[in-house]
Amino acid sequence: MTVDSRLAGLREPQVQRQKSSLFRQSLKRLMKNKLAVAGFGVVVFMFALCFIGPFFSPYADNKINMAMMNKAPSLQHLLGTDALGRDILTRVMQAGRISLTVGLASMVLSVFIGALLGAVAGYYRGIADQIIMRIADLLMTIPGLPLLFIFGALLSEWKVPTDYRMYIVMLMLSIVNWPGLARMVRGQMLSLREREFMQAAVVLGLRDSRKLFHHLLPNVVPLLIVMATLNIGGAILSESVLSFFGLGVMPPTPTWGNMIDAANNMIDFQDHPWLWIPPGLSIFATVIAINIFGDGLRDVLDPKQKR
Amino acid sequence: MSEALLEVSHLKKYFPVTEGLLNRTVGHVKAVDDISLTLQPGETFGLVGESGSGKSTVGRTILRLTEKTAGEVKFKGVDIHSLSPAELRLLRPRMQLIFQDPYSALNPRVRVGDAIGEALLDHGLCTKHEVRELVLESLAACGLSSYHIDRFPHEFSGGQRQRIGIARALILNPDLIIADEPVSALDVSIQAQIINLFSKLQQSKGLAYLFISHDLSVVEHLCSRIGVMYLGSMVETAARDELFHNPLHPYTKALLSAVPVPVPRLKRERIVLKGDIPSPANPPSGCKFHTRCPFAVEVCKAENPVFRDAGGGHFIACHLA
Numbered sequence: 001m002t003v004d005s006r007l008a009g010l011r012e013p014q015v016q017r018q019k020s021s022l023f024r025q026s027l028k029r030l031m032k033n034k035l036a037v038a039g040f041g042v043v044v045f046m047f048a049l050c051f052i053g054p055f056f057s058p059y060a061d062n063k064i065n066m067a068m069m070n071k072a073p074s075l076q077h078l079l080g081t082d083a084l085g086r087d088i089l090t091r092v093m094q095a096g097r098i099s100l101t102v103g104l105a106s107m108v109l110s111v112f113i114g115a116l117l118g119a120v121a122g123y124y125r126g127i128a129d130q131i132i133m134r135i136a137d138l139l140m141t142i143p144g145l146p147l148l149f150i151f152g153a154l155l156s157e158w159k160v161p162t163d164y165r166m167y168i169v170m171l172m173l174s175i176v177n178w179p180g181l182a183r184m185v186r187g188q189m190l191s192l193r194e195r196e197f198m199q200a201a202v203v204l205g206l207r208d209s210r211k212l213f214h215h216l217l218p219n220v221v222p223l224l225i226v227m228a229t230l231n232i233g234g235a236i237l238s239e240s241v242l243s244f245f246g247l248g249v250m251p252p253t254p255t256w257g258n259m260i261d262a263a264n265n266m267i268d269f270q271d272h273p274w275l276w277i278p279p280g281l282s283i284f285a286t287v288i289a290i291n292i293f294g295d296g297l298r299d300v301l302d303p304k305q306k307r
Numbered sequence: 308m309s310e311a312l313l314e315v316s317h318l319k320k321y322f323p324v325t326e327g328l329l330n331r332t333v334g335h336v337k338a339v340d341d342i343s344l345t346l347q348p349g350e351t352f353g354l355v356g357e358s359g360s361g362k363s364t365v366g367r368t369i370l371r372l373t374e375k376t377a378g379e380v381k382f383k384g385v386d387i388h389s390l391s392p393a394e395l396r397l398l399r400p401r402m403q404l405i406f407q408d409p410y411s412a413l414n415p416r417v418r419v420g421d422a423i424g425e426a427l428l429d430h431g432l433c434t435k436h437e438v439r440e441l442v443l444e445s446l447a448a449c450g451l452s453s454y455h456i457d458r459f460p461h462e463f464s465g466g467q468r469q470r471i472g473i474a475r476a477l478i479l480n481p482d483l484i485i486a487d488e489p490v491s492a493l494d495v496s497i498q499a500q501i502i503n504l505f506s507k508l509q510q511s512k513g514l515a516y517l518f519i520s521h522d523l524s525v526v527e528h529l530c531s532r533i534g535v536m537y538l539g540s541m542v543e544t545a546a547r548d549e550l551f552h553n554p555l556h557p558y559t560k561a562l563l564s565a566v567p568v569p570v571p572r573l574k575r576e577r578i579v580l581k582g583d584i585p586s587p588a589n590p591p592s593g594c595k596f597h598t599r600c601p602f603a604v605e606v607c608k609a610e611n612p613v614f615r616d617a618g619g620g621h622f623i624a625c626h627l628a
């Protein structure tokens with residue numbers, strides 16, 4: 001009796017703990033990875049800086065000020081000014097909005113296309129699988145960057161208005177990135193199909209929709225989250241490279257890539273380092289932070305590492 | 308006699324063996340080669356055989372998890388393999404399967420309560436409000452606690468997982484449960500518990516089982532009839548007591564001689580089989596057992612013995628008996 005009542009006290013919190021969802025269990029393990037948490041912190045900081053920062057800047061109107069051309073950092077202009085006398089800090093924040101948006105949006109689009117087509121290919125097999133995977137193979141055999149360069153050059157050739165280029169760059173990045181995601185989702189689907197719990201789903205007579213959305217996709221989601229995170233970093237980097245070469249988003253719309261392009265001659269590069277170091281560091285910090293965070297997520301979520 | 312619950316006649320399942328770049332078919336694995344069996348409502352049929360003899364394939368082909376090669380499977384008079392996918396889905400709840408490996412049979416990302424209840428909801432057999440109550444009932448019937456309902460499979464032991472699998476099948480009120488070596492992955496002490504659960508459920512629900520095992524002593528408690536398989540074919544079928552006391556086929560005798568005898572005065576000749584089970588892709592001619600049979604004679608190599616009635620529902624495929 002006494003033993004029982006003492007044990008009852010012991011048992012209760014255990015029941016509570018084990019009720020916690022898989023999500024919370026994963027979150028707890030992620031919090032233990034200090035590097036990943038730091039990476040996440042940097043990413044949040046960059047987002048906050050870029051999206052909130054400009055509201056507090058007196059130079060947000062981007063007025064050209066010939067008196068302040070290429071001035072070194074000072075109390076007035078913390079990161080100096082560019083060739084048109086605009087405040088670099090404000091420009092970096094405004095460019096970050098575009099770069100981060102392009103990265104996020106192209107990730108969402110490529111994850112959507114990739115997951116959908118990969119799931120269809122892996123679940124239904126047959127002719128749908130053949131068509132989808134042949135297209136994916138075709139896109140994957142051409143290295144991504146040259147492909148983007150060709151797309152970018154075509155855009156310039158067709159004189160696409162600069163306002164639209166941002167959206168078209170998002171689309172381009174998604175087109176280059178979905179095949180890898182689709183292939184990964186398809187592979188997961190194929191191996192999950194063979195698992196006994198999917199045989200059990202057949203024996204239970206579950207509907208296709210339930211098999212797909214309740215049994216298959218939840219097992220793909222963790223890996224998808226990891227891939228999507230790493231994908232944002234890759235997309236930001238690709239966009240920067242494209243814009244640096246004048247093939248992506250074009251001025252006057254600022255992005256980190258085309259800001260560095262402003263320092264594309266030896267004189268600016270050496271004598272006015274504040275032109276290219278701030279946007280360069282922004283790209284570097286953001287992409288590295290996203291990748292570190294993504295790797296941390298992978299450690300926590302990748303089913304292959306879990307028993 | 309009333310209508311049989313399950314009638315399997317001359318069931319065959321051949322897997323193609325392919326080779327090379329073009330996937331040319333170079334032969335067949337005759338995993339199931341002419342199996343017939345009948346199961347009455349509420350009865351338990353034990354299917355016994357060595358690893359690789361095709362037991363699982365029999366179960367999976369009956370449930371149409373794989374398509375048959377030839378033969379017929381009738382469940383309550385309905386030819387399973389002639390149904391459209393939609394018709395088959397409607398029939399699914401009536402016949403369930405318990406898996407050998409309790410670890411891979413449960414989706415790691417689905418809570419136990421959802422795993423057990425989802426089929427009911429999917430088939431419209433109850434409302435969203437009723438499902439929790441029914442799941443709790445099923446958990447209790449299988450010896451699990453109500454607080455297990457919100458947990459994930461990885462929080463359970465093998466024996467508990469097997470109970471979850473049984474609860475998942477049971478909640479659908481099936482007429483037939485095919486249990487594919489449900490205890491062979493478990494500790495011996497847990498095995499007895501699970502077998503007792505099977506027999507308790509049979510008494511309370513009037514279930515029929517097709518109980519698959521490689522171990523005669525496991526099916527002994529549970530089964531009223533037992534069939535012995537060798538390399539995809541049935542070699543002997545008989546009522547349990549008849550099979551245990553009067554085995555006719557040399558292979559059955561060999562299997563029995565390996566089982567510890569509870570009554571010492573029933574002395575059995577000890578038959579030790581030589582060699583391994585031959586490949587089902589290239590089975591021996593004539594009687595498939597002749598390469599290992601201690602009594603084999605010339606005719607065994609040439610002629611396949613017919614599966615015939617030796618009297619009183621005792622069927623056997625052997626030239627000598």
Ligand SMILES: Nc1ncnc2c1ncn2[C@@H]1O[C@H](COP(=O)(O)OP(=O)(O)OP(=O)(O)O)[C@@H](O)[C@H]1O
Pocket residue numbers: 322336337338356357358359360361362363364365521587
């Ligand atoms: N999908 C498949 N493709 C090809 N061959 C298969 C397939 N499934 C089973 N086989 C073959 O069929 C034969 C019988 O396999 P099965 O799994 O039915 O045996 P079993 O009696 O259940 O054995 P165990 O006791 O090991 O479970 C084996 O030789 C196996 O290799």
Ligand code: SF4
Pocket residue numbers: 556557558594595596597598600601602603604607612624625626627628
């Ligand atoms: S037919 Fe011949 S080889 Fe086959 S079991 Fe009988 S005696 Fe043995």
Ligand SMILES: [Mg+2]
Pocket residue numbers: 362363364407487488
């Ligand atoms: Mg098996």
